[in-house]
Amino acid sequence: MKHTFAVLVENSPGVLSKVAGLFSRRGFNIESLVVSETEDSSTSRMTIVVEGDNRVLEQVGKQLNKQVDVIKVNDITNEETVERQLCLIRVSADQSTRQEVLQITEVFRCRVVDIGRKSLIVEATGDEAKMQAIIRSLWPFGIMELVRTGKVAMVRGERNKGK
């Protein structure tokens, strides 16, 4: 099953490769990983999506916790979260199809951020399901290029203990 880990780390060199290494050494393929500074510039937050056996992932979580520069590890898979990804899609759109493509982007509340003669760049944000729906809808027109960020997530509601 897919797990999402929220890992708070010290902003120190090498911490990214250490965390990534702990997953890969146990044979997990990291599906997506996002790292960035938090509101406190001395810490970073990683959101890691990985697929695997619950038991082994629990072990990876504990191993992460042991690292000196890891402050906190949360498996937020079963928590209620807000999650977002961002996706840029260059979709082919000439005179004959442009209208239809624009309609689709409106339905999904995407933004068109660049217009060429034969293509558009569409910016989409949302959760995994929405990303897939958009990609599926634009597919028939011809997706020429696609980049996606990994997922970032935050637990809903009040949270005051730790971060």
Next chain:
Amino acid sequence: MKNGAQYIIDFLLKKEVEMVFGYPGGQILNFYEYLGKSPLKHVLVRHEQGGAHAACGYARATGKPGVCLATSGPGATNLVTGIADAYLDSIPLLAITGQVNLNDIGKDSFQEADITGIVTPVTKHSYLLESLDTLPEILDEAWQVATGGRPGPVLIDVPKNLFLAEGEIADSRQTLHTRKVKKADRTEELMPKITEALSKAKQPLILTGGGVVTAGACDLLIKLAEETGIPVVNTLMGKSAFPADHPLALGMVGMHGVAAANLALSNCDLLLCLGTRLSDRVTGNRRQFLEKACIIHVDVDAAELQKNVDANYCLQLDARLFLQRILDEGHFKKNGDIAQWHQQIDRWQQEHPLPTDFSGLIKPQEVILEAARQAGSKAIVVTDVGQHQMFVAQYYPISRCRNFLTSGGLGAMGFGLPAAMGAAFGRPGEDVLLFVGDGGFQMTLQELATIREHNLPVKVIILNNSTLGMIHQWQDVVFKKHYVASNLPPLPDFVKLAAAYDIPAVIAATREELSQAMEFVLKTEGPVIADFRVDKEEMVLPFILPGGKPEDMLGRWQGETHLRSFSRK
């Protein structure tokens, strides 16, 4: 004003480090310059691997952290095996390496290696020093990480220019772990349940690992065993945790555990596991390990709990604190039920003892028994890795904590000689018996020079079977006698080798010579080398094939001459 080198040396002195094991080179010479002017003792080893193993031997024998030094690049990479050994056996080790100048890092400079990257998976933490300001914090933190909780190795990589950089260095502000969020402590909740389970069990057993040794909890373990009457088995690392001559001691369990201990393990209805990671060498098939027994697992490292085995009660606690608590909880009753369990165990011990009658060529076990007979159970015993290691674990009675030193988790051949050397440095005045195979001895024998130089009482007992014994055994049993790359020619001549190092030596090839040769080993002052020619066909039994269950152990049961699984009648 101090420079980086002086600061590090002062720090080590402040931490009461007695000696460091090291080897110089270009990028760490600046450090040596100041080391030479300080009262800190430096032992020049003959290979950095020897330095790391010696520091570990020192740490294992004394309980204090070991410190080793190496230069950048090849010096640092030579440390890796010793560091990995310390990691898997939870030994406090501080490794300090020189690195190329800060400005030259990342340019494939001469003798540059990314050592912090290389050792990441086998250290608790590693640091690349990037400015003098952070040195106090890093040293303090490194020391705490190496010695705290579950101990282990830490490496600090110091660029050459920072040894010489001078500055007013403020004292450490200790930042370690302050941000970590503490997990809830479940001791209060679990203690009554554990005590109750212990009192109710009819066939209880205690399994001790190296964590009991690390925690300095051997005395309390004896107390708990005596108050409850619960018998004790040990892992390889837990061998010195409980005295072998105690009536409740059953010996080692696992792949080459003694039969009665393995049978007690597979038949117990409660297993109290203290300071052990329950490695595959102990459990065999993890999924089927003691499916019916109640398992209580106490370890200082939360990551060990529920890792290999599903336990009924898990408690993250230092073994000493746990034993203290449970003894305070108190009032255990020795009931009649446990008497039956004792009788059953006695029967197993009588029916399946370790063989002690030998004929034909000298057997490795005889040499070990003779050493034990003459040296007694209070000697410091060190092993290398292989058959002889398992024979010593089975046969040599150890009665004191920290008197059995072995590379358990990594199983690194070449560990023995340098580790014995480190132990001799750490415990002056005590003899160190090293049991080593003719294979492993050749991996690090250059430390004979260091041992001679310092006249250390390391008694090298080579169990010379002209073969990589453990490999021979596997090829015999698992690969149907297809022997590949496991025969060793009778080289070198160990007596001549000893002469080259100016070390007295003796050879024994027959049973008649055995006891006299051992006398020579133990009576000669300083280092000795003894070449005992032993039977290469002797197998370590019992033998549980990987993934097997204790009751599936192979052995020669009831006087039979062929190998048979215990469970198959």
